[in-house]
Amino acid sequence: MPKLTQFHGHVGFISIDCGISANSSYTDKLTNLNYVSDSGFTDAGESKTILPIYQTSDVPQQFLALRSFPRGIRNCYTLKPVQGPGHRYLIRAWFMYGNYDSKGLIPQFEIHLGVEKWDKISFSETNSRVSTEIIHVQSSEYIYVCLVNTGQGTPFISALELRYVSYTWYPAEFGSLQLFARVDFGETLLFHRYNDDIYDRIWDPIIYLNSSLVNNLETWRESDFNVPYKVMRTAIVPDNSSEPLKISWVPLNASDRFIICLHYGEVQTLQSNETREFNMYLNGNLWTPNDLPITPSYQTPSSVFSTGPELSASRHEIVMQKTERSTLPPIINALEVYSVRKFQQSQTDDQDASSIMDIKSVYKVQKENWQGDPCAPQAHAWNGIGCSYNDSDLPRITSLNLSSSGLHGNIASSIANLRMIRSLDLSNNNLSGKIPDFLSQLTFLRILNIKGNNFTGSVPSDLLKKSESGLLLLRNLTVWFITYSTDASLGGGDTNRCQSSSCKKSSNKSTIKIAAAVASAVVLILIALIIILLIVRYRKQKELNKDISLETMKRRFTYSEILKITNNLEKIVGRGGFGTVYHGRIGNNQVAVKMLSATSAQGYKEFQTEAKLLMGIHHKNLTALVGYCKEKKHLGIIYEYMANGDLERYLAGRTSYVLSWEQRIWIAIDAAEGFEYLHHGCKRPIIHRDVKSTNILLTENFQGKLSDFGLSRVIPFEAASHITTEVAGTPGYLDPEYYRSNRLTEKSDVYSFGIVLLEIITGRPAVGTDYDREHIVQWVRSRIKEGDAKVIVDSRIRDNVDVNSVWKAVEIALLCVTIASDKRPPMNIVVTQLKECLATDLIWDDARQKELIGVMSLNLESDVLSPQPR
Numbered sequence: 001m002p003k004l005t006q007f008h009g010h011v012g013f014i015s016i017d018c019g020i021s022a023n024s025s026y027t028d029k030l031t032n033l034n035y036v037s038d039s040g041f042t043d044a045g046e047s048k049t050i051l052p053i054y055q056t057s058d059v060p061q062q063f064l065a066l067r068s069f070p071r072g073i074r075n076c077y078t079l080k081p082v083q084g085p086g087h088r089y090l091i092r093a094w095f096m097y098g099n100y101d102s103k104g105l106i107p108q109f110e111i112h113l114g115v116e117k118w119d120k121i122s123f124s125e126t127n128s129r130v131s132t133e134i135i136h137v138q139s140s141e142y143i144y145v146c147l148v149n150t151g152q153g154t155p156f157i158s159a160l161e162l163r164y165v166s167y168t169w170y171p172a173e174f175g176s177l178q179l180f181a182r183v184d185f186g187e188t189l190l191f192h193r194y195n196d197d198i199y200d201r202i203w204d205p206i207i208y209l210n211s212s213l214v215n216n217l218e219t220w221r222e223s224d225f226n227v228p229y230k231v232m233r234t235a236i237v238p239d240n241s242s243e244p245l246k247i248s249w250v251p252l253n254a255s256d257r258f259i260i261c262l263h264y265g266e267v268q269t270l271q272s273n274e275t276r277e278f279n280m281y282l283n284g285n286l287w288t289p290n291d292l293p294i295t296p297s298y299q300t301p302s303s304v305f306s307t308g309p310e311l312s313a314s315r316h317e318i319v320m321q322k323t324e325r326s327t328l329p330p331i332i333n334a335l336e337v338y339s340v341r342k343f344q345q346s347q348t349d350d351q352d353a354s355s356i357m358d359i360k361s362v363y364k365v366q367k368e369n370w371q372g373d374p375c376a377p378q379a380h381a382w383n384g385i386g387c388s389y390n391d392s393d394l395p396r397i398t399s400l401n402l403s404s405s406g407l408h409g410n411i412a413s414s415i416a417n418l419r420m421i422r423s424l425d426l427s428n429n430n431l432s433g434k435i436p437d438f439l440s441q442l443t444f445l446r447i448l449n450i451k452g453n454n455f456t457g458s459v460p461s462d463l464l465k466k467s468e469s470g471l472l473l474l475r476n477l478t479v480w481f482i483t484y485s486t487d488a489s490l491g492g493g494d495t496n497r498c499q500s501s502s503c504k505k506s507s508n509k510s511t512i513k514i515a516a517a518v519a520s521a522v523v524l525i526l527i528a529l530i531i532i533l534l535i536v537r538y539r540k541q542k543e544l545n546k547d548i549s550l551e552t553m554k555r556r557f558t559y560s561e562i563l564k565i566t567n568n569l570e571k572i573v574g575r576g577g578f579g580t581v582y583h584g585r586i587g588n589n590q591v592a593v594k595m596l597s598a599t600s601a602q603g604y605k606e607f608q609t610e611a612k613l614l615m616g617i618h619h620k621n622l623t624a625l626v627g628y629c630k631e632k633k634h635l636g637i638i639y640e641y642m643a644n645g646d647l648e649r650y651l652a653g654r655t656s657y658v659l660s661w662e663q664r665i666w667i668a669i670d671a672a673e674g675f676e677y678l679h680h681g682c683k684r685p686i687i688h689r690d691v692k693s694t695n696i697l698l699t700e701n702f703q704g705k706l707s708d709f710g711l712s713r714v715i716p717f718e719a720a721s722h723i724t725t726e727v728a729g730t731p732g733y734l735d736p737e738y739y740r741s742n743r744l745t746e747k748s749d750v751y752s753f754g755i756v757l758l759e760i761i762t763g764r765p766a767v768g769t770d771y772d773r774e775h776i777v778q779w780v781r782s783r784i785k786e787g788d789a790k791v792i793v794d795s796r797i798r799d800n801v802d803v804n805s806v807w808k809a810v811e812i813a814l815l816c817v818t819i820a821s822d823k824r825p826p827m828n829i830v831v832t833q834l835k836e837c838l839a840t841d842l843i844w845d846d847a848r849q850k851e852l853i854g855v856m857s858l859n860l861e862s863d864v865l866s867p868q869p870r
Contacts (some may be wrong), residue, residue, distance in 0.1 A: 028061065179336075248317040259305070400425070407431055448473070645697065733752040802844030
């Protein structure tokens with residue numbers, strides 16, 4: 001993670017030469033400003049240089065190197081001006097292609113400021129130098145400048161400049177001001193910038209078909225706009241003194257609205273019989289202060305400027321016409337024209353942004369899209385981060401998933417400042433030290449996963465209390481190691497020890513007594529603690545005996561034992577192509593016994609596949625194998641019993657119980673974690689090949705587990721990422737790419753899971769009923785075109801879901817069912833996104849509960865004050 005290098009040279013200026021080596025800097029010969037490497041502002045992209053043929057003597061040093069961004073759609077620079085939010089900044093970006101990639105293909109791309117588009121960057125020639133500039137009032141501590149790939153070539157940037165400007169006369173209430181033109185009239189050769197202009201505005205010379213006037217004196221007065229005297233000393237007047245002076249321009253977009261600043265001042269010493277006076281018109285309307293004629297003062301800058309955005313037009317024209325009493329023609333020295341740009345989308349809350357950037361720096365997190373704003377725009381939120389979006393509030397970070405990210409050290413203290421976080425996953429890293437108390441102070445934290453680390457010490461008591469009260473889900477928490485110490489430091493030690501021999505003698509006996517008493521107390525406490533721990537362990541072990549015995553059994557049963565287990569195959573709990581499933585008991589444990597039907601053509605092969613596969617794998621989200629039977633014609637598999645049956649029966653409404661939105665997302669997470677294990681957690685990847693809602697079973701607590709592995713295939717080491725095999729699976733769930741090519745990959749399971757996720761959201765089957773055979777993917781896509789995701793939600797829960805959580809779930813599902821398999825996300829990304837979806841829902845649900853409590857309070861108060869008839 002780059003450290004944000006900030007101001008160099010002039011106070012309030014950031015001058016970045018993009019692409020030069022890290023920690024490099026130099027003083028620019030023209031401006032004497034110090035330019036630094038961009039390595040402190042971005043960790044993306046590649047350093048390049050323009051080809052030698054374009055490195056001519058007239059090319060400034062800032063254009064020799066550049067940073068190219070061949071990977072990712074959006075790559076960003078992060079600036080943090082010390083003046084902070086609420087101030088005006090001039091931001092300027094420079095570009096020169098110079099055929100740096102030797103392709104000779106001039107690219108086009110966009111540059112964004114914060115969340116929204118700032119400008120489109122295009123070039124007329126290979127050696128064209130292009131710049132874009134904006135005056136922006138920043139509402140956040142951070143300024144993000146992002147290059148966005150639009151599919152027309154690789155984005156790049158040569159230099160980036162930020163200038164703090166203290167003036168307030170450019171109106172900010174209408175939006176940011178993108179530079180259209182800044183002209184120094186009368187100047188024919190030189191452009192002026194810092195340090196002639198203290199704000200480093202660049203004033204371009206322009207050849208206008210009028211007469212030029214020059215005043216070389218340096219005694220010009222200062223103006224409100226701080227226009228440099230070198231700009232004001234030159235001006236133009238019409239060649240024919242009786243003619244008006246006209247300035248016109250055509251906007252790039254007819255809808256653009258402009259802020260205009262016109263600067264004038266007398267450059268000549270007028271004789272007593274000479275007068276310069278004129279009126280000014282903008283698009284045919286009088287445009288002078290107080291509607292009075294303008295009389296320039298000698299060597300004194302004055303300005304006429306817009307008080308608001310001018311009306312849009314296809315062409316704009318300023319006309320200066322001398323009055324009847326004027327002996328001299330009108331004059332103009334300089335002109336600034338800005339198009340008004342409104343950046344209305346909010347950036348992430350500053351505290352959240354600062355916290356996550358500190359976390360990125362502390363852990364040196366390197367994720368492809370961890371740059372720019374963490375939450376916005378929503379489509380480019382950082383991987384592993386979930387955010388809440390509310391039109392009236394700033395985006396807030398609500399979940400953080402850094403599982404298996406190679407983190408080291410303690411839990412970062414910056415996490416304590418993520419005040420709205422609901423879900424935190426730091427599992428499977430190398431974190432160490434104590435579990436910090438601040439985790440229990442995170443008011444909205446509902447999900448905490450810190451397994452698979454190297455923590456020491458005890459779990460903070462407040463954290464345990466939240467877990468025991470149901471306010472915090474410590475899911476998949478591993479064993480905690482509690483360390484005890486008999487060191488004096490445990491009690492704080494004795495800071496007033498007696499030093500004299502007499503003191504030692506007189507206190508010797510009492511010291512021995514105290515030491516003995518303390519030692520006895522310590523022993524008794526330790527014995528008590530050991531007894532308590534043994535009791536707790538025994539109780540927990542007793543509760544867990546059922547699961548442990550089932551999971552570790554995996555033994556071969558005789559058919560007579562099967563009959564005893566099932567009470568002579570008394571109770572049928574399911575049927576399938578494999579055969580019949582019976583309810584059974586082994587001791588006090590319930591089991592499900594699946595017996596092969598004699599008429600099942602594929603049954604024996606599937607039996608062999610499933611039994612062999614389940615003998616070698618175990619995961620909390622896979623149905624556990626208890627044992628099997630293989631005795632002549634009797635073939636069977638024994639599983640743990642799933643009390644709530646399969647997911648499909650709940651989605652189809654074949655039971656009166658309705659799964660809530662939160663339960664549905666939990667089940668989706670459970671299933672996705674099961675697939676993640678199969679695809680990435682096994683020695684060789686396993687493809688399920690028959691993913692569907694009937695093959696996701698539910699425990700008595702509605703935890704989801706994958707089942708039915710008869711069609712599964714193992715990807716051999718030599719096959720790398722796929723195998724070619726016959727098509728198998730269930731219509732409606734089948735990956736179309738696999739169906740066409742017989743090429744089986746993990747992305748085939750991802751597609752099928754996407755169908756299941758759409759079923760979970762909508763409550764509809766993968767393929768409609770006999771009279772409505774519309775596939776669920778087409779059904780969903782056709783109904784969300786209007787921008788309302790809630791219309792597709794299962795009508796039984798539609799009024800009790802958060803639209804942001806629904807949108808996130810729909811987006812994940814539609815990504816999974818993308819036709820091209822390489823565009824589908826891997827299962828670890830799906831898991832992350834679903835957890836963020838859950839966190840978003842939990843935040844909404846908390847807010848809703850608080851609102852309902854408030855409404856109930858008001859209703860109760862109303863009933864007391866004025867009872868209503870019933």
